Amino acid sequence: MIPSTPEILARLVAEPTVSRTSNLALLDYVEALLAPAGARIERFAHPDGSRANLWATIGPEGPGGVVLSGHTDVVPVEGQDWSGDPFTLVERDGRFYGRGAADMKGFVAAALRAALLAASRPLKVPLHLALSYDEEIGCIGVRGLIEALAARPERPALCIVGEPTGMRIAIGHKGKLALKACCHGQEGHSALAPNALNALHLGAAFITALQARQEELAFKGARDADYDIPYSTIHAGMMRGGTALNIVPNRCEIDFEIRNIAEDDPLKILEGITADAETIAAPYRNRFPTACIEIERVSGYPGLATASDAPAVRLLSRILDHDDPTLKVAFGTEGGLFHETLGISTAVCGPGFMDQGHKPDEFVSAGQLSRCDAMLARLIDVLEAGDP
Incomplete structure (x- = not known):
């Protein structure tokens, strides 16, 4: 049966x-x-x-x-x-x-x-x-x-x-790209914080840049009215960094994603985000040569x-x-x-x-x-x- x-x-x-x-x-x-x-x-x-x-x-x-x-x-x-x-x-x-x-x-x-x-x-x-x-x-x-x-x-x-x-x-x-940004700073004692490079600050600036890209997509990007959210989206879901309050953190990780409508190329969106990451980190390299924000692709689907x-x-x-x-x-x-x-x-x-x-x-x-x-x-x- x-x-x-x-x-x-x-x-x-x-x-x-x-x-x-x-x-x-x-x-x-x-x-x-x-x-x-x-x-x-x-x-x-x-x-x-x-x-x-x-x-x-x-x-x-x-x-x-x-x-x-x-x-x-x-x-x-x-x-x-x-x-x-x-x-x-x-x-x-x-x-x-x-x-x-x-x-x-x-x-x-x-x-x-x-x-x-x-x-x-x-x-x-x-x-x-x-x-x-x-x-x-x-x-x-x-x-x-x-x-x-x-x-x-x-x-x-x-x-x-x-x-x-x-x-x-x-x-x-929508399609999706799941990504990880790793912000590299320079550790130091918090009493001398200006002599170090706080990776969490790099991460905060990166999230601000993600927000700006999202605003651009929302107000100027392609649209598909069949979706509840009719445009491509960028979302930061997790941020990790730091080990103690009195240590300037040298590393910060941010998990974020791109969800794109068919009219948008997610790799093109990612190109802009990668350029933002370099713009954020580059001014610090004279004092901190290892300063950078590396972006890794974790997963995705069309x-x-x-x-x-x-x-x-x-x-x-x-x-x-x-x-x-x-x-x-x-x-x-x-x-x-x-x-x-x-x-x-x-x-x-x-x-x-x-x-x-x-x-x-x-x-x-x-x-x-x-x-x-x-x-x-x-x-x-x-x-x-x-x-x-």
Whole structure:
């Protein structure tokens, strides 16, 4: 008997697959579900072997097919005031509560159930499942899987990324660059502070420069009215430096990011920020030769800009139970990587809402899961007919 989506979701939530920790037990459960149904399964592991991507195919071999893409990792629960165990799924008043219920194990559960249903049908076009790790820290894990697929002569035709959109079709999101600025000063005794170079002061000047660049983007940059914030953004999230009050710090680190709309080139924005860093540090080098602000790229992913009449959008429009207009979402997804690296038409559509994710008592409603199940059932009909 095929388990229900909530039953599968309960098993997925029970695995505390926080980013950078193992997801192998969850993948073992997935394989135990899919392998007896005849799915062809591959894993693409992280170099240390602690976690992996999983690729599963139901139906005929060959090119084409539709990918259902989801990530298995979740954000941490530390410091959050949950009303119960975050890793035990609880149903209450038509909602399913648990870490990852919305982002995005609800969709993964529905996709697994759909794969089991598809296994009993004579599909003419294959159904693929792509389950990744470490999405929450910059879409890092899925790259190994996508690179392996890119090296193959046969590729899928379409991709549906099941991030929570309230079951509406999302055709765009911003790209992201995660960066680290390291400010190098010269340490000294705080009683003689003017004889040293305070790295925190360099960092403060750098953050001021970031603010100025943000103002420029907000008032003079390109705009896309489909986004809540209709322009590219620059954000400083963390600043670290100093060891004691009476020591002038010689090092300061700032973690910052660029989130760009399609009309802006993030590398061009970064060029301006790098020039600002040099402008800040250069005047000090006569007295402090090692003064500098070094910028390191930590991670990043491309944005998604799918045409409203693209194949993935047309397919979703056929199998959804509504004709709501498309939208663009504020959060990033792996969709840009599937589109950019594999060249396949990609859109985002999944159950729940992102404003429920990443917070205590995260939930997805039973109604949203039911609508996702219905959408995927219609997808199976399309794959059986051979007309995606």
